[in-house]
Amino acid sequence: MSTDVFEPLAGLEGVGSAAQAARDAVDVLLRDRGLRRVGSDMTAEALLRGAHASAALAGSTAALDEVRRGETDGLVSGAVRMTGELMTLAQQVDKAPVQVWTRLHQLAAADLAPAEQLGHVRTAAEPIPDDIPGLPPAPPADELWERLSALAQNLTRPTKAPGLVVAAIVHAELAVLRPFPVANGLVARAAERCLLVARGIDPVAVTVPEGGHYVLQASYATGLTDYTARGLTGVRDWLLRSCEVVTKGAELSPLASS
Numbered sequence: 001m002s003t004d005v006f007e008p009l010a011g012l013e014g015v016g017s018a019a020q021a022a023r024d025a026v027d028v029l030l031r032d033r034g035l036r037r038v039g040s041d042m043t044a045e046a047l048l049r050g051a052h053a054s055a056a057l058a059g060s061t062a063a064l065d066e067v068r069r070g071e072t073d074g075l076v077s078g079a080v081r082m083t084g085e086l087m088t089l090a091q092q093v094d095k096a097p098v099q100v101w102t103r104l105h106q107l108a109a110a111d112l113a114p115a116e117q118l119g120h121v122r123t124a125a126e127p128i129p130d131d132i133p134g135l136p137p138a139p140p141a142d143e144l145w146e147r148l149s150a151l152a153q154n155l156t157r158p159t160k161a162p163g164l165v166v167a168a169i170v171h172a173e174l175a176v177l178r179p180f181p182v183a184n185g186l187v188a189r190a191a192e193r194c195l196l197v198a199r200g201i202d203p204v205a206v207t208v209p210e211g212g213h214y215v216l217q218a219s220y221a222t223g224l225t226d227y228t229a230r231g232l233t234g235v236r237d238w239l240l241r242s243c244e245v246v247t248k249g250a251e252l253s254p255l256a257s258s
Contacts, residue, residue, distance in 0.1 A: 003157075004157065004158065004159045004160060004161070005154050005159075006154065006159040006160075006161035006165055006166050006169065007159055007160045007161045009161065009165055009169065009232075009235060009236075009239065010160075010161035010162055010165045010239075012232060012235065012236040012239065013236060014236070014240055015165065015236060015239045015240060015243070016162075018239070018240050018243035018244075019162040019164045019165055019239075019243050020162070021243065021247070022164055022243040022244070022246040022247045022250075023162065023164065023201060023246075025246070025247045025250040025251075026201060026202055026207055026246065026249075026250045028250075029206075029207070029250045029253055029255055029256060030204070030206070030255075042204075042206055042254055042255060043087070043204055043205050043206055044083075045254040046205060046206045046207060046208050046253055046254055046255075047083035047086060047205060048067065048068070048080065048083065049064065049208045049210075049211055049252065049254070050079075050083070050189075050193065050208045050209065050210035050211060051067070051076065051079035051080045051082065051083050051210070052064045052067045052076065052079070053208065053210040053211040053213065053214040054079045054185070054186055054189045054190070054210040054213070054214075055067075055072075055073075055075040055076040055078075055079040055186070056214055057185060057189070057210070057213060057214055057217060057220065058075045058079075058131075058183070058185045058186055059075060060072075060073050060075040060076050060079075061073075062075075062076045067080065074111035074112045075112070075183075075186065077110070077111050078107060078108035078109060078110060078111060078112060078183060078186055079108065079186050079190075081107040081108070081110060082104055082107045082108055082186070082190045084107075085103070085107060086190065086193060086194060086197070086205065087197065087205060089103060089104065089194055090193075090194040090195075090197035090198045090205075091198070093155070093191070093194045093195060093198050094155060094156060094198055094199075095156065097151070097152045097155045097156070097170075098148070098149075098152045100191070100194060101174065101179070101187060101191055102119035102120075102121070103119065104186075104187045104190050104191060104194075105118060105119050105120075105180045105183060105187050106118040106119040108183040108186040108187050108190070109180065109181075109182050109183040109186075112182045112183055113181055113182050113183070117180075117181045117182070119180075120180070120181070121144070121145070121148070121179045121180065122141055122144065122179060122180065122181060123141050124140065124141040124142065126141070126181065127181075128140065128178075129178045129180070129181055129182065129184060130178075131178065131182050131183070131184055131185065132175055132178065132184060132185045132221070132224070133221060134220075134221025134222070134224075134225065135175070135176065135178075135221055135224055135225055135228075136225055136228060136229065138176070138177060138178040139176075139177060144177050144178075144179055147173065147177055148173075148177060148179055151169075151170065151173050155170070162199075162201075163195060163196065163198075163199025163200055163201045164196070164199075164201055164242065164243060164246055165239055165242075166195055166199060167191075167192045167193075167195035167196050167199065167201070167242075168192065168238065168239050168242035168243075169235075169239075170188075170191050170192060170195055171188045171189060171191060171192035171242070172188075172224060172227045172235075172238055174187060174188035174191055175188040175224050176224060176227065176228050189209075189210050189213060192209065193205070193209060193210065196209060196246070201246065202249075206253050206254065206255050207246070207249040207250045207252070207253045208249045208252040208253060209245055209246055209248075209249035210249075211248065211249055211252040212244070212245035212246065212247070212248030212249040212252065213245050215248050215252075216241065216244065216245060216248065219241060223237065223238050223241050224238070226238065
C-alpha cells in the first residue's frame with residue numbers, strides 16, 4: 001500500500017483551516033466575478049503579472065509596463081516564456097512531474113544558461129548552485145536525486161491533502177534542492193502554479209500567487225530556510241505562509257479589479 005506523505009502535513013496545527021480559508025478566497029473571487037468572465041485574455045494577464053512578480057523575486061528590475069512592452073531581461077523573458085506552456089504543462093504535472101520540471105527549466109533558463117544546461121538536472125561533477133539568496137547550501141547531487149525522485153513518485157500517488165498543500169511542498173522542495181544550474185526560483189514558483197491549476201485550486205489560472213510571494217518577500221528566504229532547518233514546525237510555518245500567498249494571489253487577480 002502506497003503512503004500518502006502529504007496528508008500528515010495537511011494535518012499540522014492550523015494548516016487545514018488556513019488551506020480551506022485560502023481556497024474559499026479563490027472560490028469567492030471566481031464565483032462573485034463569474035467564471036464566464038474568465039476569458040483567455042484574463043488568464044494571460046494574470047500569468048503575465050505572475051511572471052513579472054516571479055522574475056522580480058529572482059532579481060529582475062523590470063517594471064510591469066516594461067514587461068508589457070516586451071522590454072525584458074533574461075529573468076523576465078524566461079518567466080514569461082513559461083506562461084506560454086503553463087496550462088498545457090499543468091495537465092501533465094501529476095503524471096510526469098520530472099518532465100514538467102525539466103521543461104519549465106528549458107523555458108526559464110533559455111536566456112540565462114548554455115543550451116547543454118537547459119532542462120539538465122545537476123550531477124556530482126557540477127557546482128552546487130546558489131541562485132536563491134538567503135537559503136542554506138543546496139544538498140549534494142546524490143541527495144538531490146533521491147529527494148527529487150521521491151517527490152515525483154509521491155506526486156503521482158493519490159492524496160487526501162488539499163492541492164494547496166501539495167503545491168506548497170513542491171515549491172519548497174524544488175527551491176531547497178535547486179536541481180538546476182540556474183533559474184531554480186523561477187521553476188519552483190511555476191511548478192507551484194502548475195499544481196494550483198492541476199489540483200483545482202485555480203483551474204483557470206486567474207489568481208497571481210507569485211504576486212503573493214512578492215508581497216511577502218521579506219519572509220520568503222527565511223520561510224524556506226526554516227522549512228529545511230526546523231523540522232515539522234518549519235514545514236507548518238511554510239504551509240501557513242503559502243495559504244496567505246494564495247489569498248493574496250486572489251486579491252491581486254485581474255478579476256478583482258475588473
